[in-house]
Amino acid sequence: MIVLLVGSGAREHALARALHLDPSVTQLHAAPGNPGIGDLATLHAIDQNDGASVASLAALVRADLVVVGPEAPLVAGVADAVRAAGIPVFGPSAEAAMLEGSKAFAKEIMAAADVPTAAPRVCDTADEVAAALDEFGAPHVVKDDGLAAGKGVVVTSDRAEALAHGAAVIDAGGRVVVEDFLDGPEVSLFCLCDGSTVVPLQPAQDFKRALDADAGPNTGGMGAYSPLPWAPEGLVDEVVRTVAQPTVDEMARRGTPFVGVLYCGLALTSKGTRVVEFNARFGDPETQVVLARLATPLAGVLLAAAEGRLADIPPLEWKDDAAVTVVVASHGYPASARTGDPITGLRDANHETDVHVLHAGTAFDDQGALVSAGGRVLSVVGEGPTLADARARAYAGVGHVVLEGSHHRTDIAARAAAGENLLEG
Ligand code: GLY
Numbered sequence: 001m002i003v004l005l006v007g008s009g010a011r012e013h014a015l016a017r018a019l020h021l022d023p024s025v026t027q028l029h030a031a032p033g034n035p036g037i038g039d040l041a042t043l044h045a046i047d048q049n050d051g052a053s054v055a056s057l058a059a060l061v062r063a064d065l066v067v068v069g070p071e072a073p074l075v076a077g078v079a080d081a082v083r084a085a086g087i088p089v090f091g092p093s094a095e096a097a098m099l100e101g102s103k104a105f106a107k108e109i110m111a112a113a114d115v116p117t118a119a120p121r122v123c124d125t126a127d128e129v130a131a132a133l134d135e136f137g138a139p140h141v142v143k144d145d146g147l148a149a150g151k152g153v154v155v156t157s158d159r160a161e162a163l164a165h166g167a168a169v170i171d172a173g174g175r176v177v178v179e180d181f182l183d184g185p186e187v188s189l190f191c192l193c194d195g196s197t198v199v200p201l202q203p204a205q206d207f208k209r210a211l212d213a214d215a216g217p218n219t220g221g222m223g224a225y226s227p228l229p230w231a232p233e234g235l236v237d238e239v240v241r242t243v244a245q246p247t248v249d250e251m252a253r254r255g256t257p258f259v260g261v262l263y264c265g266l267a268l269t270s271k272g273t274r275v276v277e278f279n280a281r282f283g284d285p286e287t288q289v290v291l292a293r294l295a296t297p298l299a300g301v302l303l304a305a306a307e308g309r310l311a312d313i314p315p316l317e318w319k320d321d322a323a324v325t326v327v328v329a330s331h332g333y334p335a336s337a338r339t340g341d342p343i344t345g346l347r348d349a350n351h352e353t354d355v356h357v358l359h360a361g362t363a364f365d366d367q368g369a370l371v372s373a374g375g376r377v378l379s380v381v382g383e384g385p386t387l388a389d390a391r392a393r394a395y396a397g398v399g400h401v402v403l404e405g406s407h408h409r410t411d412i413a414a415r416a417a418a419g420e421n422l423l424e425g
Helices: 010-021 051-060 071-075 078-084 103-113 126-136 159-171 235-253 286-293 298-306 346-351 387-398
Strands: 002-007 027-032 065-068 120-123 140-144 153-156 176-179 186-194 198-200 209-211 215-218 223-226 259-269 272-279 322-329 355-359 362-364 370-372 376-384
Touching: 002 010, 002 051, 010 027, 010 286, 010 298, 010 355, 010 376, 027 051, 051 065, 051 078, 065 078, 065 298, 071 078, 103 120, 103 176, 103 235, 103 272, 120 126, 126 140, 126 159, 126 176, 140 159, 153 159, 153 215, 159 176, 186 235, 186 286, 186 298, 198 235, 223 286, 223 387, 235 259, 235 272, 259 298, 286 322, 286 376, 322 387, 346 355, 346 387, 355 387, 376 387
Parallel strands: 002 027, 002 065
Antiparallel strands: 120 176, 140 153, 140 176, 186 198, 186 259, 209 215, 223 322, 259 272, 322 376, 355 376, 362 370
8 A cells, every 4th residue: 555644743753653564555655744754754845735736746656545644734625635636535624624623613513412511602802702711710711713733722820811812812813712621631532533433542641731740831742641541441432422423423414524533632520521622633742652552554444434444444453552752842842942953862762672753843954964843853752561661761762862952841641650540630
């Protein structure tokens, strides 16, 4: 099978690694990819958000399957262009990707499908934001309705900060969604969908705040782990039954079937499981740990989803091992990420037992040296028989990375690895 992968982050590097390990994949292409993906795939320097370019490339390389990683090309209609060219594509249409592209639309679908979520107020003015903040009280949850690369959500007890975020979104021409705060630990569950059938992967937890102990600003994600030993038995079945399947059914009923990953961001609250957000693609960095644990070859599963055959595939198989990933971020991330700093130590990190380093914001400079090129630079993955082993290995890998001014969290998976029940606070 010839596969074309669209995207350039650590999530796409994890997808590329899993596809590369699949014996049915005879050729792997990536557009645009990154230096790490370049070790596994032929890279093509095209605009990943341009559907016509991606569809032409897919035809040129005779792709049997196109996998679209990030949200921006999905919302821009890249999957539609590939599908229109008659090539199977794993990723939702632009209309279906609005589950991520508009928080207000996602809330509308959840209401129609009776999916449990926080009460929302959609606001077009600063006065409406202020009224919604007062209605719900602190802590305040203020979201940019549209795509914001992980920076659109502010959760704060500081009313002035909440108002300022809402005003900034509105001043930029956007719409704001203010929500009731959901207590309890958060879980990410990715569900593969073919328009009607839902196949869940294993749950993971990510760490969205920049600093240890969940301090500092929100980021795209600073680390993740899987499995979740503290999660209630039956959680996955419950989420498929009460969240993913009703959502997929509602999208099909509206004539906009959802094909791809329905990312269910969940809070396990004192009142039950609630949806925090939907995304229309694999999560980053959770994908790095979920795919590390998947034993079933990936390409056939994604092709089955793209072709509407998920009901026919055998149950997915999983390794017993745990996986932990730690994100190494550049100086100043998330406020203002510095780029162009040399990166060394990756060979030593990759030589650690059961460690692999995934590239996100990296590039080669004019001399061919690897340098930082984004906020989240690397995602170091450790695997092991227990979460504690996987965690120790991930941090051993991080210990080899040299990137001036970089920072990473030191507490990724610490509580779960120590056996804490996160449901108890
Ligand atoms: N880990 C958060 C996201 O992928 O949106």
